[in-house]
Amino acid sequence: MDRVRNPYSPGAGRKPAALVGRDDAIRAWATALQRAERGRTDQPFVLYGLRGVGKTVLLSEFRRNASKRGWIVAQIEAGSGKTLRELLGEALYAPLSDLAQPTAGKRLLKAIRTALSFKASYDTTGTWSFGLDLSGVDGGGADTGILDTDLRKLLRDLSDAAEEQNIGVAICIDEAQDLNVSELTTLCTVAHAAAQDEWPLLFAFAGLPSLPRIMAEAKSYAERFQYFRIQQIDETVVAEALTIPAAQEDAEWEDDAIDLVVVSSGRYPYFLQQYGQESWNVAVGPTITKHDAQLGILQGNNQLDNGFFRARWDRATPAEQQYLRAMAIDGDTGSSSGEIASRLEKKPKSLGPTRAALINKGLAFAPEHGVVAFTVPGMAAFIARQTTA
Known part of the structure; x- marks a missing residue:
């Protein structure tokens, strides 16, 4: 053919021609968008699951649906070598540029000035130009260097500006497990403040199966977020x-x-x-x-x-590949760290750095204490094919 x-x-992350089996999450997001426009902000959405199950596709669908309603939307991917401050700052430039018109309202002008100060907090040489005269406009102050303070100020002012336009702000973060502890803690804190004060602000996170545990460890109230386990269709x-x-x-x-x-x-x-x-x-x-x-x-x-x-497979060192081979004996269901050590005839503690490196590379995750599993379905069978090839 x-x-x-x-x-x-x-x-x-490529959207399929038919996005099936994700109706519950899409409907819940659509409801949250409408509720936020009426001053009723929902808890953040957390999409978690193995690689290849469509988390990024679903997160991008969230972004598209918010954009269709005219929202101020930023989608970023953690773990790219840039800080959360840089990623969010740059992601917000395009949507703010679209709104930066001479007829912009007072709150929007204030938000744009605050965004300019946020930009200055991580880039003292670069400049943004929205083609507007902001002299005499309130705002700014998002350049203290304290992430919690600066991000809260930026999103508060953006939310005020969005409310003036009867829309909201959506922040979508992929590979969220790769955020550092302070960044994740800040996001949880700001999301909590937004819910308490009913800002028209929604967060959506996507990441590996370990993400719910990581978020709960960052802030205990993250346990109350809306979690969607994304699995096979x-x-x-x-x-x-x-x-x-x-x-x-x-x-x-x-x-x-x-x-x-x-x-x-x-x-x-x-x-x-x-x-x-x-x-x-x-x-x-x-x-x-x-x-x-x-x-x-x-x-x-x-x-x-x-x-x-x-x-x-090629991202793993020879020692890490040996560890992965020992995991593959158990298939994709997960392996006991102690059993892996026994198979490799080594002490469990000596394999700790190898296990940590595999988790850091996103090749494995810990579904529970003392257990390690592949982040990619079918990896065990692939390894078996390499062993017998």
């Missing part, structure tokens, strides 16, 4: 991730082909997109057959092994 019309799009709707995009391009799937791809993918969105793309490419069409799906899965696994899995 025509590869140009291929509707499947594997890739980090529910079996009742998973077929739609394949059939809806195909129908949009006047194609269809045989039932046996759908069943084969669904089982092979484990219902993980990333793998569904990969197998869907490859099955489409090998099919003559307009019907994707079971044979097409078999070939698509083989080619999809090759693509996953050489990209999705290989990129992570």
Whole structure:
């Protein structure tokens, strides 16, 4: 079939042609947006789960939905080597530029001046120009160098400006587990203040399965945030991730082909997109057959092994790869740190730095005390294939 019309799009954070199985979270966010516009701010949203389950896609959908309502929206990704201060400051420039008009209201002008001071707090050489005369305008003061003080001032003034426009402010943070403790604590504190004083401000965080524990350790009241565990697509709707995009391009799937791809993918969105793309490419069409799906899965696994899995495997040192091999014996369910040490014939304490390095690289996480698991589904099988190759 025509590869140009291929509707499947594997890739980090790429929105699929059919975003299925996430209705509960999307509806809850839509409700929160409307409530905030009426002065009833909800607790932050926290999306957590393994890699490849669509957390970034869902977070971006949150951003798009807020933007469609005219909100001031910033989406950032932690762990990129920049501080939270820098990431948020730069992410807010574009939406503020769009609002910076000569007819801007008093609160918006104040917020823009405060944003300029926030910019100066991390970049004394760079300048922003919104093309407005801000002389005599209140605001500023977000340049003390104290993150809690500066961020609270910035988001308070932005929220006031948004309220003047009958909209709100949305801050979406991906890979939130990579924020440092002080940054995460500050965000929790500001979110708590926003909820108490009913600012039209919403936060959405996305991260690995360890994120709820990390947030609760940062601030105990983070336990009251709204948590959504993002997992495989529910079996009742998973077929739609394949059939809806195909129908949009006047194609269809045989039932046996759908069943084969669904089982092979484990219902993980990333793998569904990969197998869907490859099955489409090998099919003559307009019907994707079971044979097409078999070939698509083989080619999809090759693509996953050489990209999705290989990129992570190659980030590990030889010692870390040895540790991962010991984990892979237990599959994707998780391994006891003590059992791993026994397999490697080493003392558990001596493997502590290796375990910590794997967690820091995002290759593993600790679902509970004394247990370590892969952050990527299917990693154990990939490692087994490398061992037997």
